[in-house]
Amino acid sequence: DRAQKSSWASTYLMSNIIPQNPTFNSGSWAKLELSTYRFIKNQKNPVKVIVGAVEVDGLAKNSWTDEYNGFNYRIPNLMFQCILTDHEEISYIGFNNDSQYLLKTNLDKINDLVAN
Numbered sequence: 001d002r003a004q005k006s007s008w009a010s011t012y013l014m015s016n017i018i019p020q021n022p023t024f025n026s027g028s029w030a031k032l033e034l035s036t037y038r039f040i041k042n043q044k045n046p047v048k049v050i051v052g053a054v055e056v057d058g059l060a061k062n063s064w065t066d067e068y069n070g071f072n073y074r075i076p077n078l079m080f081q082c083i084l085t086d087h088e089e090i091s092y093i094g095f096n097n098d099s100q101y102l103l104k105t106n107l108d109k110i111n112d113l114v115a116n
Contacts, residue, residue, distance in 0.1 A: 023097075052079070054114050055074075080105075091107050
């Protein structure tokens with residue numbers, strides 16, 4: 001359907017990109033995205049998914065250097081995802097590094113991280 005294609009295409013924008021550690025992106029975060037997709041597919045009511053990143057002081061800083069242009073990109077050290085339905089809230093924080101560590105949490109704790 002045309003509306004679905006438009007919605008899908010609107011996610012492929014440079015403003016919608018968060019740099020990720022390749023190991024994290026292809027490992028635990030990819031598994032989380034797949035399980036989120038399956039969860040949404042089985043829901044009858046609307047689902048909102050909020051994804052973002054935050055740089056937290058005291059955690060290791062990440063960066064990646066593009067071999068093509070030599071530009072050094074900052075990679076946020078935490079990623080978060082919140083899944084919201086009419087009856088449920090499921091939230092995760094992931095350490096955007098080689099550790100593959102995901103922590104189930106809640107929206108209030110994510111709000112605290114983002115606010116500081």
